[in-house]
Amino acid sequence: MPLQILSFTVGPVATNAYLLADPASGEAVLIDPGAEAPRLVQALRAHAWRLTTIWLTHAHFDHLGGVAGVLRAVQPPPPVGLHPHDCWLWQAKGGADWFGLDIEDPGPAPDLGFYHGDTLQIGEHACEVRHTPGHTPGHVVFYCPEAGALFAGDLIFRGSVGRTDLPGGDHQALLESIHTQVLTLPDATRIFPGHGPATTVGAERQGNPFLT
Ligand SMILES: [Zn+2]
Ligand SMILES: [Zn+2]
Numbered sequence: 001m002p003l004q005i006l007s008f009t010v011g012p013v014a015t016n017a018y019l020l021a022d023p024a025s026g027e028a029v030l031i032d033p034g035a036e037a038p039r040l041v042q043a044l045r046a047h048a049w050r051l052t053t054i055w056l057t058h059a060h061f062d063h064l065g066g067v068a069g070v071l072r073a074v075q076p077p078p079p080v081g082l083h084p085h086d087c088w089l090w091q092a093k094g095g096a097d098w099f100g101l102d103i104e105d106p107g108p109a110p111d112l113g114f115y116h117g118d119t120l121q122i123g124e125h126a127c128e129v130r131h132t133p134g135h136t137p138g139h140v141v142f143y144c145p146e147a148g149a150l151f152a153g154d155l156i157f158r159g160s161v162g163r164t165d166l167p168g169g170d171h172q173a174l175l176e177s178i179h180t181q182v183l184t185l186p187d188a189t190r191i192f193p194g195h196g197p198a199t200t201v202g203a204e205r206q207g208n209p210f211l212t
Contacts, residue, residue: 002146003022003144005018005192006019024124030053033069037068053080053112054080055120057151061106067080084113098167117130127145128143134172136168136169139154148190150189154195157196157199158191161174175211183204
């Protein structure tokens with residue numbers, strides 16, 4: 001059975017959280033639960049899926065603000081994965097202060113290190129961690145070849161790219177990450193970004209004004 005992908009737009013800056021599930025085994029992972037934990041937990045329960053891991057693309061508050069709520073509601077609480085180069089940002093509460101916002105409770109520190117080239121399982125499906133610094137130093141994307149899907153966080157959006165004006169941002173590094181880790185994928189690969197609508201590698205290769 002193919003990987004099932006559900007998307008949820010959550011929180012004050014309309015972050016996309018994604019629930020990926022292997023219906024055969026009932027195993028699921030949650031990518032970037034930025035807010036609205038009860039809604040995400042409700043979807044897990046409605047499908048009777050078992051949450052095995054929370055995957056963070058990076059440690060901005062709008063991608064992790066719902067982690068604590070999910071961990072409180074799910075037994076046993078699953079591990080939370082993050083690239084070690086974003087741990088400083090997690091400690092800075094995801095930079096919420098820079099936006100004049102606050103997250104009440106960032107939850108326990110991420111306890112699983114994601115590294116470039118790691119293979120992550122969802123039941124029998126395998127996804128790959130790709131380190132894509134630029135928006136933040138420890139930003140990663142998750143590539144699921146079988147599903148032809150890339151979960152891109154704030155690296156690339158439809159017709160745009162991630163901002164690099166916040167602490168730890170580096171525009172040259174961001175462009176290099178896109179060229180080496182995204183544009184090398186097949187054109188038909190669907191890109192599920194951290195904000196805004198989905199797109200494809202082919203559409204961005206052709207039409208993204210930041211990549212020409
Ligand atoms: Zn971000
Ligand atoms: Zn974001």
